Amino acid sequence: MTTGRAAFVAGLQAVAPMVAAIVPFGVTAGVAGLDAGLGPWVTMGMSVVIFAGASQLASIQLLDAGAAVPLVIVTALLINLRMVMYSAHLAPHFQQASGPTRSLMAYLLTDQAYALTISRVMDDRPLLAGHCFYLGAALPLWGVWQIATAFGYWAGAAVPAGWELGFFVPLIFLALLVMSIRSLPGLLAAAVAGTIAVAGASLPAGLGLTLGAVAGIATGVVAERWRPHA
Amino acid sequence: MPDPVWWVVLAIGAGTFFWRGSFLVFGRGLHMPDLVRRALNYVPPAVFAALVLPGLVQFQAEGGIDAPRLAAGLLAAAVAWRTQGTIATLVAGMVTLWALRALLGG
Numbered sequence: 161m162t163t164g165r166a167a168f169v170a171g172l173q174a175v176a177p178m179v180a181a182i183v184p185f186g187v188t189a190g191v192a193g194l195d196a197g198l199g200p201w202v203t204m205g206m207s208v209v210i211f212a213g214a215s216q217l218a219s220i221q222l223l224d225a226g227a228a229v230p231l232v233i234v235t236a237l238l239i240n241l242r243m244v245m246y247s248a249h250l251a252p253h254f255q256q257a258s259g260p261t262r263s264l265m266a267y268l269l270t271d272q273a274y275a276l277t278i279s280r281v282m283d284d285r286p287l288l289a290g291h292c293f294y295l296g297a298a299l300p301l302w303g304v305w306q307i308a309t310a311f312g313y314w315a316g317a318a319v320p321a322g323w324e325l326g327f328f329v330p331l332i333f334l335a336l337l338v339m340s341i342r343s344l345p346g347l348l349a350a351a352v353a354g355t356i357a358v359a360g361a362s363l364p365a366g367l368g369l370t371l372g373a374v375a376g377i378a379t380g381v382v383a384e385r386w387r388p389h390a
Numbered sequence: 391m392p393d394p395v396w397w398v399v400l401a402i403g404a405g406t407f408f409w410r411g412s413f414l415v416f417g418r419g420l421h422m423p424d425l426v427r428r429a430l431n432y433v434p435p436a437v438f439a440a441l442v443l444p445g446l447v448q449f450q451a452e453g454g455i456d457a458p459r460l461a462a463g464l465l466a467a468a469v470a471w472r473t474q475g476t477i478a479t480l481v482a483g484m485v486t487l488w489a490l491r492a493l494l495g496g
Binding site for chain 1: 467
């Protein structure tokens with residue numbers, strides 16, 4: 161019981177700066193829903209049902225542009241495909257958690273919750289009550305995401321565009337990226353993935369991301385083989 | 391009569407939950423070959439680089455890249471590397487971007 165509470169608090173502490181930084185992202189999602197004329201229920205419904213910022217923004221843009229429904233759905237699911245890799249990476253460490261707990265963990269899975277939890281695991285720090293750490297990181301992200309979307313819908317249009325608060329989004333991923341590079345093969349994986357994603361940025365949404373990620377992972381594995389003791 | 395957009399929201403939500411639960415819920419205890427296990431260790435650097443770099447290297451409509459954005463990103467990366475701290479990274483990136491925009495007149 162005490163272990164669980166301590167792990168939950170450790171998760172809260174680890175996620176605190178990330179929680180502050182997703183506010184502009186959530187506000188952007190709310191403003192986008194307003195601008196696209198989706199109405200408050202659909203805009204909030206997206207944040208509750210989908211709960212994945214990049215895919216929410218992309219699907220709002222596509223709906224607003226009058227794209228065909230299957231294209232909107234496929235694009236969003238391609239953007240979120242990386243969640244399969246997160247799920248596969250996390251799963252072996254949570255075999256002992258109950259079914260309902262793992263379902264809740266899946267619903268709450270985000271880039272941030274995954275990155276913080278897996279970096280604990282890979283540090284070889286004992287992850288006692290790991291699901292409590294994970295939930296401590298994941299739940300505040302969920303709550304703040306809902307509040308930020310609502311604020312964006314009703315008040316976000318008042319935030320001056322000149323502040324460029326949207327820049328917080330790449331900065332969050334930058335912090336997660338630097339935290340995740342722990343070896344030369346990891347650095348090579350990041351370099352290849354990033355280069356291909358930039359080159360493929362004009363491809364239909366999600367494709368550049370997926371191609372870059374797959375090529376980067378392959379690079380990491382091959383580089384590790386060449387330097388097995390690195 | 392619900393808005394047809396709801397079907398889009400529900401379809402994306404259901405699909406995304408399927409992705410998220412693929413191994414945590416549905417494929418629990420699925421045997422993973424050793425190669426896959428090792429490959430998964432490269433998911434964080436590869437996926438986060440693919441997510442972040444297109445946001446830093448933005449090509450402008452009139453040609454050329456958005457230099458203040460890229461410079462702010464590079465400085466934030468250096469700060470992240472040195473401090474391993476999220477707050478320092480965010481502050482360094484935003485302050486640099488604002489300062490460069492002010493200096494260069496937008």
